[in-house]
Amino acid sequence: xxxxxxxxFDLYGTLYDVHSVSQACEQAYPGHGDAIAILWxxxxxxxxxxxxxxxxxxxxxxxxxxxxxxxxxxxxxxLLAGTVRQLSDQYLHLxxxxxxxxxxxxxxxxxxxxxxxxxxxxxxxxQVVSNSGLKWAFDQFVSVDDVEVFKPHRKIxxxxxxxxxxxxxxxxxxxxxxxxASAASLFGFPVCWVNRDxxxxxxxxxxxxIIVPDLAAMADWLLELR
Amino acid sequence: xxxxxxxxFDLYGTLYDVHSVSQACEQAYPGHGDAIAILWxxxxxxxxxxxxxxxxxxxxxxxxxxxxxxxxxxxxxxLLAGTVRQLSDQYLHLxxxxxxxxxxxxxxxxxxxxxxxxxxxxxxxxQVVSNSGLKWAFDQFVSVDDVEVFKPHRKIxxxxxxxxxxxxxxxxxxxxxxxxASAASLFGFPVCWVNRDxxxxxxxxxxxxIIVPDLAAMADWLLELR
Numbered sequence: 001x002x003x004x005x006x007x008x009f010d011l012y013g014t015l016y017d018v019h020s021v022s023q024a025c026e027q028a029y030p031g032h033g034d035a036i037a038i039l040w041x042x043x044x045x046x047x048x049x050x051x052x053x054x055x056x057x058x059x060x061x062x063x064x065x066x067x068x069x070x071x072x073x074x075x076x077x078x079l080l081a082g083t084v085r086q087l088s089d090q091y092l093h094l095x096x097x098x099x100x101x102x103x104x105x106x107x108x109x110x111x112x113x114x115x116x117x118x119x120x121x122x123x124x125x126x127q128v129v130s131n132s133g134l135k136w137a138f139d140q141f142v143s144v145d146d147v148e149v150f151k152p153h154r155k156i157x158x159x160x161x162x163x164x165x166x167x168x169x170x171x172x173x174x175x176x177x178x179x180x181a182s183a184a185s186l187f188g189f190p191v192c193w194v195n196r197d198x199x200x201x202x203x204x205x206x207x208x209x210i211i212v213p214d215l216a217a218m219a220d221w222l223l224e225l226r
Numbered sequence: 227x228x229x230x231x232x233x234x235f236d237l238y239g240t241l242y243d244v245h246s247v248s249q250a251c252e253q254a255y256p257g258h259g260d261a262i263a264i265l266w267x268x269x270x271x272x273x274x275x276x277x278x279x280x281x282x283x284x285x286x287x288x289x290x291x292x293x294x295x296x297x298x299x300x301x302x303x304x305l306l307a308g309t310v311r312q313l314s315d316q317y318l319h320l321x322x323x324x325x326x327x328x329x330x331x332x333x334x335x336x337x338x339x340x341x342x343x344x345x346x347x348x349x350x351x352x353q354v355v356s357n358s359g360l361k362w363a364f365d366q367f368v369s370v371d372d373v374e375v376f377k378p379h380r381k382i383x384x385x386x387x388x389x390x391x392x393x394x395x396x397x398x399x400x401x402x403x404x405x406x407a408s409a410a411s412l413f414g415f416p417v418c419w420v421n422r423d424x425x426x427x428x429x430x431x432x433x434x435x436i437i438v439p440d441l442a443a444m445a446d447w448l449l450e451l452r
Contacts, residue, residue: 046275046405047430049275049276049279050378050408050430051430052279053275053279053376053377053378054378054379054380054412054430055380056412056430069429070426070429073426074425074426149279151279152279152280153279153280154281182276183276183279183280186280200296200299200300202276202296203273203293203296204273204276205282
């Protein structure tokens with residue numbers, strides 16, 4: 001592997017815990033919190049892929065609300081506009097994974113330039129990171145808003161590479177989403193797949209440079225390497 | 227709605243029952259047949275969407291085998307090359323839904339030109355339809371092989387329209403896959419969504435011309451209309 005000069009982080013699932021919305025879902029719909037959070041996330045991804053393929057981009061807030069509406073109807077739960085809006089707002093207040101803040105601090109102290117490249121809109125990314133007090137860690141945010149197509153279309157990886165300003169082989173791309181890790185590998189980044197749930201590699205013909213259980217293990221490896 | 231001069235059928239889930247593979251899965255992995263069939267189909271779709279977005283087309287047989295390998299590993303089941311091949315071959319021997327043969331006969335007798343437009347490869351479509359003895363019903367098959375991108379990219383709908391030879395507003399597009407029905411509507415076909423499991427409409431901003439519980443109800447409606 002080439003020397004790593006900078007890092008690109010995925011946001012949802014990688015730095016932040018998408019299932020942290022399940023608590024608010026549980027409060028709104030007692031007994032259904034986990035089921036909502038799981039189906040909601042799956043439909044959210046489906047809609048990003050389907051809209052991208054149909055060339056009908058809508059921003060992440062819109063897709064997130066659409067996915068929640070589908071989820072509630074599918075699960076036979078009453079659909080109240082105020083509740084949908086309120087729960088969707090939870091995606092702006094995601095909890096970072098427990099090891100995220102300290103890991104970012106270590107990497108920042110080591111002088112590694114870090115950016116986020118996310119399916120979130122510019123506004124969403126900014127709010128999630130600000131609300132969790134982690135804005136100091138990142139040099140910039142790259143949003144799919146600028147290319148109007150969601151991951152894993154190569155346009156977002158290319159834009160992120162250009163914004164970082166190093167050749168892709170010198171940029172470590174970090175994602176906990178197996179399909180995103182695969183796509184970034186196929187694009188040409190060395191990739192760290194944060195395999196949080198110990199699931200199998202996606203069968204998409206790509207191999208990450210390294211697989212770790214969490215971000216702390218990634219930082220151990222990277223800082224040793226440098 | 228304009229007068230209907232021809233029909234385009236989706237194959238998987240619409241004319242044929244994708245869960246008919248679960249019996250063979252159950253024989254190969256006792257106690258896991260249904261779980262395999264459900265996750266397998268979901269990953270199969272995921273991989274068609276992801277590969278299309280990554281612009282890395284592989285044919286349906288390949289994607290189907292890849293999805294089954296992922297499924298077995300994910301469910302902690304032993305992975306034998308012979309078993310994967312044998313189970314994937316089940317996708318060439320799908321059962322038609324119970325009402326499919328008689329409905330096709332009614333429509334054929336009424337003189338409605340019918341084609342299939344499918345994610346399957348040319349070989350796959352041909353085999354599924356031949357193996358079930360329904361080849362007499364269709365004028366032609368349109369495969370994503372000819373555009374090298376899966377549904378819901380508009381290229382496959384456009385190719386199907388061109389092959390039929392009528393303007394899209396005169397072609398009824400029939401699909402049991404909600405996302406496919408939505409995409410075909412947005413493309414401009416009048417769409418019949420065969421909502422077999424009574425689930426909600428996908429939240430993709432499209433409305434089918436008609437929603438029916440099965441193909442027989444579609445034929446009742448169409449033949450009355452003509």
